[in-house]
Amino acid sequence: MSDAAVTMDFHPQPTAGEARPWAFPAPERGALGNGLTVLRCDRPGQQVVAVEINLDAPLEAEPEGLDGVATIMARAFSEGTDKHSAEEFAAELERCGATLDAHADHPGVRISLEVPVSRLPKALGLLAEALRAPAFADSEVERLVRNRLDEIPHESANPGRRAAKQLSKELFPASSRMSRPRQGTEETVARIDASGVRAFYEAHVRPATATAVIVGDLTGVDLDGVLADTLGTWTGDTARPRPVPPITADDTGRVVIVDRPGAVQTQLLIGRIGADRHDRVWPAQVLGTYCLGGTLTSRLDRVLREEKGYTYGVRAFGQVLRSSAPSEPGGATGAAMLAISGSVDTASTGPALDDLWKVLRTLAAEGLTDAERDVAVQNLVGVAPLKYETAASVAATLADQVEQHLPDDFQAQLYARLAETGTVEATAAAVSAFPVDRLVTVLVGDAEQIKEPVTALGIGDVTVVSG
Amino acid sequence: MPMGHTATAQAGSGGLTATEHRLANGLRVVLSEDHLTPVAAVCLWYDVGSRHEVKGRTGLAHLFEHLMFQGSAQVKGNGHFELVQGAGGSLNGTTSFERTNYFETMPTHQLELALWLEADRMGSLLAALDEESMENQRDVVKNERRQRYDNVPYGTAFERLTALAYPEGHPYHHTPIGSMADLDAATLEDARAFFRTNYAPNNAVLSVVGDIDPEQTLAWVEKYFGSIPSHDGKQPPRDGTLPDIIGEELREEIHEEVPARALMAAYRLPHDGTRECDAADLALTVLGGGESSRLHNRLVRRDQTAVAAGFGLLRLAGAPSLGWLDVKTSGGVEVPQIEAAVDEELARLAAEGPTAEEMERAQAQLEREWLDRLGTVAGRADELCRFAVLFGDPQLALTAVTRVLDITAEEVRAVAAARLRPDNRAVLVYEPLASEDTADAAGTAADETDEHEGADQ
Numbered sequence: 001m002s003d004a005a006v007t008m009d010f011h012p013q014p015t016a017g018e019a020r021p022w023a024f025p026a027p028e029r030g031a032l033g034n035g036l037t038v039l040r041c042d043r044p045g046q047q048v049v050a051v052e053i054n055l056d057a058p059l060e061a062e063p064e065g066l067d068g069v070a071t072i073m074a075r076a077f078s079e080g081t082d083k084h085s086a087e088e089f090a091a092e093l094e095r096c097g098a099t100l101d102a103h104a105d106h107p108g109v110r111i112s113l114e115v116p117v118s119r120l121p122k123a124l125g126l127l128a129e130a131l132r133a134p135a136f137a138d139s140e141v142e143r144l145v146r147n148r149l150d151e152i153p154h155e156s157a158n159p160g161r162r163a164a165k166q167l168s169k170e171l172f173p174a175s176s177r178m179s180r181p182r183q184g185t186e187e188t189v190a191r192i193d194a195s196g197v198r199a200f201y202e203a204h205v206r207p208a209t210a211t212a213v214i215v216g217d218l219t220g221v222d223l224d225g226v227l228a229d230t231l232g233t234w235t236g237d238t239a240r241p242r243p244v245p246p247i248t249a250d251d252t253g254r255v256v257i258v259d260r261p262g263a264v265q266t267q268l269l270i271g272r273i274g275a276d277r278h279d280r281v282w283p284a285q286v287l288g289t290y291c292l293g294g295t296l297t298s299r300l301d302r303v304l305r306e307e308k309g310y311t312y313g314v315r316a317f318g319q320v321l322r323s324s325a326p327s328e329p330g331g332a333t334g335a336a337m338l339a340i341s342g343s344v345d346t347a348s349t350g351p352a353l354d355d356l357w358k359v360l361r362t363l364a365a366e367g368l369t370d371a372e373r374d375v376a377v378q379n380l381v382g383v384a385p386l387k388y389e390t391a392a393s394v395a396a397t398l399a400d401q402v403e404q405h406l407p408d409d410f411q412a413q414l415y416a417r418l419a420e421t422g423t424v425e426a427t428a429a430a431v432s433a434f435p436v437d438r439l440v441t442v443l444v445g446d447a448e449q450i451k452e453p454v455t456a457l458g459i460g461d462v463t464v465v466s467g
Numbered sequence: 468m469p470m471g472h473t474a475t476a477q478a479g480s481g482g483l484t485a486t487e488h489r490l491a492n493g494l495r496v497v498l499s500e501d502h503l504t505p506v507a508a509v510c511l512w513y514d515v516g517s518r519h520e521v522k523g524r525t526g527l528a529h530l531f532e533h534l535m536f537q538g539s540a541q542v543k544g545n546g547h548f549e550l551v552q553g554a555g556g557s558l559n560g561t562t563s564f565e566r567t568n569y570f571e572t573m574p575t576h577q578l579e580l581a582l583w584l585e586a587d588r589m590g591s592l593l594a595a596l597d598e599e600s601m602e603n604q605r606d607v608v609k610n611e612r613r614q615r616y617d618n619v620p621y622g623t624a625f626e627r628l629t630a631l632a633y634p635e636g637h638p639y640h641h642t643p644i645g646s647m648a649d650l651d652a653a654t655l656e657d658a659r660a661f662f663r664t665n666y667a668p669n670n671a672v673l674s675v676v677g678d679i680d681p682e683q684t685l686a687w688v689e690k691y692f693g694s695i696p697s698h699d700g701k702q703p704p705r706d707g708t709l710p711d712i713i714g715e716e717l718r719e720e721i722h723e724e725v726p727a728r729a730l731m732a733a734y735r736l737p738h739d740g741t742r743e744c745d746a747a748d749l750a751l752t753v754l755g756g757g758e759s760s761r762l763h764n765r766l767v768r769r770d771q772t773a774v775a776a777g778f779g780l781l782r783l784a785g786a787p788s789l790g791w792l793d794v795k796t797s798g799g800v801e802v803p804q805i806e807a808a809v810d811e812e813l814a815r816l817a818a819e820g821p822t823a824e825e826m827e828r829a830q831a832q833l834e835r836e837w838l839d840r841l842g843t844v845a846g847r848a849d850e851l852c853r854f855a856v857l858f859g860d861p862q863l864a865l866t867a868v869t870r871v872l873d874i875t876a877e878e879v880r881a882v883a884a885a886r887l888r889p890d891n892r893a894v895l896v897y898e899p900l901a902s903e904d905t906a907d908a909a910g911t912a913a914d915e916t917d918e919h920e921g922a923d924q
Binding site: 007008009010011013014016017018019020021022044045046047048078086087090091093094095096097098099114115116119143146147150151153154156157158159263264265267295296297302305306307308309310311312343344345374375378379381382383384385386389390 | 611838
C-alpha cells in the first residue's frame with residue numbers, strides 16, 4: 001500500500017491517568033405535610049432543573065374496556081386547571097422556558113418537568129396546579145381522545161412500534177393488561193370521556209402515594225419554601241397499598257411475521273421476560289446482555305453488522321416492565337422485557353436470523369471470555385459520570401428507582417456489584433436470559449419473501465398476520 | 468502554539484470561557500475548562516460534508532465517516548470503539564451538509580487515549596483502509612438508509628424537500644445519506660482520494676472541554692497531532708448562495724403508503740450567523756415551536772384539523788437555511804384546508820408581528836435549548852467546533868443565547884414578511900394510497916387482508 005505512506009510520528013498507546021472519584025448522587029429523602037414524598041439532589045452547574053413526579057396510577061388500574069384512560073389523564077394535566085385555560089397553561093409554562101411531558105406506563109404515570117432554575121418556583125406552581133386542580137374540561141378531553149385516535153395509525157405504520165405491539169400480544173395472556181397497547185386501541189380510546197378521566201384521577205392520584213424528585217443546581221434556592229407554596233398545597237386522602245399481580249408470559253419458541261408486502265427491510269424483535277432489578281442476578285444479566293448486544297463491538301453486531309453488513313445495528317436489552325419489592329403485599333412480582341431488536345435488509349432476513357441464533361448457541365456452548373467481561377464492566381461502570389452529567393438523567397434514574405420500589409442507593413450500589421460480577425455469572429445470566437428455544441420472534445416484513453427462509457431455520461412455528 | 472486568547476468570561480457567556488490555539492500544521496484547538504464532573508469531551512470537526520461531494524458520488528462523506536472507525540496504522544479493526552468503550556467513554560461520528568464530526572466523551576483520566584486515537588486516524592487511516600472494510604461499511608450504510616429513510620412512513624420527505632428547495636446542481640440539492648446507486652458506485656480509490664483531499668489538520672478544529680488541565684492537554688495535542696503534515700489539496704465547496712426568495716411555490720405531491728395526509732414545506736431563510744437567522748428562529752418558534760405556538764393552537768386545538776403541527780429551523784451557513792413545516796392531518800381533513808390556515812397565520816405574523824408575550828415565550832424556549840446544549844461537556848465541545856469551523860470564532864458559541872435575546876419583535880415581523888411567503892417555499896404533500904378510513908387502516912393484524920397489496924410503487 002505505497003500510497004498509504006505515513007509520515008507522522010507514532011507514539012505508543014497512552015496509559016490511563018489516575019481515576020478521579022465519582023459516585024452516583026445520593027438524594028435527600030423527605031416528605032411534605034400532605035404526604036408527598038420528596039427526593040432532592042443538588043447538582044452544581046446544572047442550570048436546567050429536572051423534576052419527576054411519580055403517580056401510583058398503573059395501567060392495570062384502568063377500568064375494563066377503558067385502556068388508554070391513564071394516558072389521556074396524563075396528557076390532560078397540561079390542558080387547563082382551575083386558574084388557567086388549556087392555552088393559557090401552555091403559554092405560562094413556555095414563558096418559563098419549561099417543558100412538561102407526561103406519560104402512562106405499566107408502573108404508573110410519570111410527569112417530567114425541565115426548567116431553568118431561575119424560573120423553578122413559577123413552573124413548580126403550575127405543575128402543582130395541574131396536579132391539584134386539573135380542569136379535565138369536556139372539550140379538551142374530547143380533543144385529546146380524537147388526537148390519540150389520529151396517532152394510532154401512525155404508530156401502526158412504524159415497523160418498530162408495530163413489532164413491539166405484536167410481541168406484547170404474543171407474550172402475555174389476553175387477560176393481562178400487558179398484552180394490550182399501553183395507550184389503548186381505537187375501540188377503547190373512543191370510549192374515554194371527561195368523566196372517565198376524572199374518575200380515574202380521583203381513584204388513583206393523591207399526594208400520599210406520589211413522589212417528587214427534584215435535581216439541579218439548587219444553590220440559593222429555598223426549596224422548602226418553594227415546595228410549601230406549590231406542591232405542598234395539593235391535598236388528598238390516603239390509600240391502601242395496591243397488591244401487584246405477578247407477570248406471566250408464554251415464551252414458547254415461535255415466529256410471527258407481520259406482513260408488510262414490499263418492505264425493503266425486516267424489523268426484528270425477539271423477546272421474552274426475565275429478572276428485574278430486585279433479582280440478585282440483575283448485575284450479571286446487565287453484563288451478559290451488554291456482551292451479547294450492548295454495542296457495536298458486542299457479539300451480535302460483530303457478526304451481523306461489522307462482518308456481514310446485514311444491518312445498521314442490532315441491540316440486546318433488558319427493560320423493566322413493572323417491579324415490586326419483596327416486602328410488598330404479594331412479594332416481588334416484577335419482570336423485565338428481555339429482547340433483541342434491529343432491522344435487516346429483506347434478502348438477508350434468513351441468513352441474519354441464522355447467524356443470530358448461531359451467536360446465541362455459541363455463547364451457550366463456550367461462554368463469555370474474561371476479556372469481554374472486563375471490557376463490559378469497564379464500560380458500564382466507567383460511563384456513569386458521563387451518563388449522569390445532566391440533572392434530567394439523574395432525576396430519571398431516581399424516579400425509576402421509586403417506581404420500581406428500589407432503595408435510593410440502588411444505582412450507586414449497582415456499580416459496586418457490577419465490578420464484583422465474574423465471567424461465569426455473566427455467562428450464566430446471558431444464557432438464561434436468551435435461551436435459544438424460549439424466544440418469541442416477531443418479524444415485521446415482506447412475508448412472501450421471508451417466510452420460507454425463516455421457516456427453514458427451525459427456530460419455531462411460523463405464522464403470518466397482516467400488517 | 469501562539470495566539471492563546473485569555474480565558475476571561477465574556478458578558479452573557481454564563482461564566483464559560485474558551486481559549487484558542489493553532490499548531491504549526493494548521494490544526495486549530497479550542498479548550499474550555501469545567502471541573503464540575505470528572506469527564507472530558509473531545510470533538511473534532513472536519514470542514515467537509517455532503518456539500519463537498521460531486522455528482523455521482525453522493526453519500527461519500529458519510530460512507531467515509533464510517534470508514535474512519537475501521538482502524539488506522541496503530542488501531543486494529545474496531546479498536547477505536549473497543550478502546551474508548553473499554554475506557555468508560557462514549558463516542559460517535561456524524562455527517563451533515565457542512566461538516567463531519569467525531570467525538571468522544573471520556574472519564575478525565577482517559578482523555579489522552581481519545582487524543583491518541585483521533586490523531587492516529589487523522590494521520591494514518593490509509594494504512595488500514597482496505598476493500599473488505601469498504602464493502603462491509605457500504606452494506607451497513609445502505610441498511611442505515613433503509614432503516615432511517617426508506618422503510619419508514621414519510622421517511623424520504625427530508626430528501627425530497629431538500630431536492631425541491633435547492634435547485635439541481637446546487638451543493639445542498641442532495642442530503643448526506645446519498646443515493647443507493649451512488650453508494651454502490653463508490654470505490655476504494657474514491658475513499659482514499661476523499662481522505663487525502665479533506666482529512667488534514669489544517670481542515671479541522673479540535674475542541675477539548677471539561678475537567679482538563681489546559682497546559683497538559685495542549686502538550687498532548689502537540690505530541691499526537693503535531694507531526695501530521697498539512698496539505699492544501701481541498702477545493703472550496705461550490706457556491707451555495709441563492710437569491711433571498713425562490714420566486715414561486717415549488718410543489719410535489721406524493722402518493723404513497725402513509726398513515727395520513729401530510730403537508731410539509733421548506734421555506735428559504737437567511738444564512739446561519741446573521742441576525743436575520745436568529746429572528747427567523749424566533750418567528751418559527753412563535754409559529755410552530757411547542758404547545759403554545761400559533762399553529763398548534765390553530766390547527767391542533769381550535770380547528771382540530773391536524774394531529775401535530777410544528778415548525779423547525781435547519782440552520783445552514785453555506786446556503787440559505789430552511790424553515791421546516793410539518794403538519795399531519797387529522798381524519799379525513801383535506802390539505803387545502805390546512806394550507807389556507809397556515810397561510811393566514813403566516814400573513815398575520817408578517818402583518819402584526821409577535822406579541823410581547825409571544826416574544827418572551829419564544830426567547831425563553833430558545834434560551835433553555837441553549838442551556839441544554841451548553842450544559843454538557845460534549846454539547847459545549849460541539850458548539851465550540853461549530854462556531855470555529857463555520858464562522859471562524861469559537862467564542863461566538865458562548866454568547867449565542869445573548870444574540871437571540873437581543874432580537875426585537877419588529878425584526879421577527881420583518882423576517883416573517885420577507886421570507887415566510889407562499890412564493891418562497893417548496894411544498895410536499897402526501898396522499899395515502901390506502902383507504903382514507905384511518906380506523907380501517909390501523910386495524911390490528913388478524914382481520915386485515917390484502918388491502919396494501921401492490922402499494923409498493
